[in-house]
Amino acid sequence: MTHPALSAGRGAIVTGAASGIGLALCKRFAAMSMKVCMADVALLDKAVEAVAEIAPGGRDNILACHTDVSSLDDMLGLRDAALNSFGEIGVLANNAVTRLENTTWENHDNWRRTFDVNLIGVVNGVQAFATQMIGQGFPSIIVNTGSKQGITNPPKNPAYNAAKAAVKSYTESLQHELRNTAGSQVTAHLLVPGWTITGTAKHVPGAWLPEQVVDYMMAALDRDDFYIICPDDETTSEMDRKRILWAAGDIVENRPPLSRWYPDFASSFEE
Numbered sequence: 653m654t655h656p657a658l659s660a661g662r663g664a665i666v667t668g669a670a671s672g673i674g675l676a677l678c679k680r681f682a683a684m685s686m687k688v689c690m691a692d693v694a695l696l697d698k699a700v701e702a703v704a705e706i707a708p709g710g711r712d713n714i715l716a717c718h719t720d721v722s723s724l725d726d727m728l729g730l731r732d733a734a735l736n737s738f739g740e741i742g743v744l745a746n747n748a749v750t751r752l753e754n755t756t757w758e759n760h761d762n763w764r765r766t767f768d769v770n771l772i773g774v775v776n777g778v779q780a781f782a783t784q785m786i787g788q789g790f791p792s793i794i795v796n797t798g799s800k801q802g803i804t805n806p807p808k809n810p811a812y813n814a815a816k817a818a819v820k821s822y823t824e825s826l827q828h829e830l831r832n833t834a835g836s837q838v839t840a841h842l843l844v845p846g847w848t849i850t851g852t853a854k855h856v857p858g859a860w861l862p863e864q865v866v867d868y869m870m871a872a873l874d875r876d877d878f879y880i881i882c883p884d885d886e887t888t889s890e891m892d893r894k895r896i897l898w899a900a901g902d903i904v905e906n907r908p909p910l911s912r913w914y915p916d917f918a919s920s921f922e923e
């Protein structure tokens with residue numbers, strides 16, 4: 653059964669809508685005759701055209717908003733614009749991301765911007781929309797996009813990993829609070845894509861297409877799954893389970909952090 657939040661006529665907000673998984677989400681929602689609000693800091697014209705081609709109602713039910721998710725004012729403006737056009741919100745997908753160079757002890761400005769967009773952008777989305785969505789009194793969905801890097805913490809890009817780990821923690825707390833809020837029919841979900849080629853990059857064997865991530869997410873939302881951990885053509889769900897357990901094992905087995913990439917433990921991890 654399709655989730656009632658994902659049905660024709662409902663409003664969908666997608667941040668980071670100009671590219672990749674965000675654009676694929678907009679296309680899918682539009683194809684289902686949902687009203688789609690596309691938010692991004694990048695130019696949206698081409699993306700809107702691509703979505704309008706698929707939408708049964710053409711451009712009519714598509715709203716494009718230049719929005720920087722790191723600004724609460726922008727997100728409140730986005731909420732007002734969407735409510736003004738659609739009247740209600742069925743789905744909020746906090747998907748926007750920035751990827752900036754960083755190491756643990758360098759690039760302070762990039763650390764700030766990474767957290768402002770990748771974590772506070774999600775918090776801003778929830779703080780702008782959740783009260784309205786709860787008050788509507790019918791089923792609605794908030795999907796926050798995390799990353800396996802926020803769970804298994806691989807070497808390199810520590811700012812991205814740390815922000816995505818915080819998105820996971822934040823979204824778990826959000827779902828707990830929503831579940832314990834009287835009258836709330838809003839649920840939160842953590843979407844964790846696998847390796848997905850997006851933007852202008854050429855597709856590479858092993859990676860998934862953004863549309864495969866959306867297929868996987870839609871099926872998981874129909875089951876009301878909270879953790880939506882996508883595999884790809886290189887990493888199976890079973891491999892993901894073992895990698896996640898290994899990372900948790902670093903703590904309970906008193907191994908060094910990131911032991912998977914530590915020569916002393918590499919062979920036991922491989923086993």
Ligand SMILES: NC(=O)c1ccc[n+]([C@@H]2O[C@H](COP(=O)([O-])OP(=O)(O)OC[C@H]3O[C@@H](n4cnc5c(N)ncnc54)[C@H](O)[C@@H]3O)[C@@H](O)[C@H]2O)c1
Pocket residue numbers: 667668669670671672673674691692693694719720721722746747748749750769773797798799800844845846847848849850851862
């Ligand atoms: N592609 C992957 O392999 C992969 C893997 C794991 C997780 N993810 C996550 O999936 C989500 C989508 O990733 P993608 O690869 O499709 O991204 P992408 O780079 O294709 O698109 C990201 C979009 O976010 C927009 N954006 C950047 N900063 C913004 C801001 N401040 N406000 C509003 N919009 C902003 C960009 O302009 C861009 O259009 C991200 O949260 C990412 O972390 C992706």
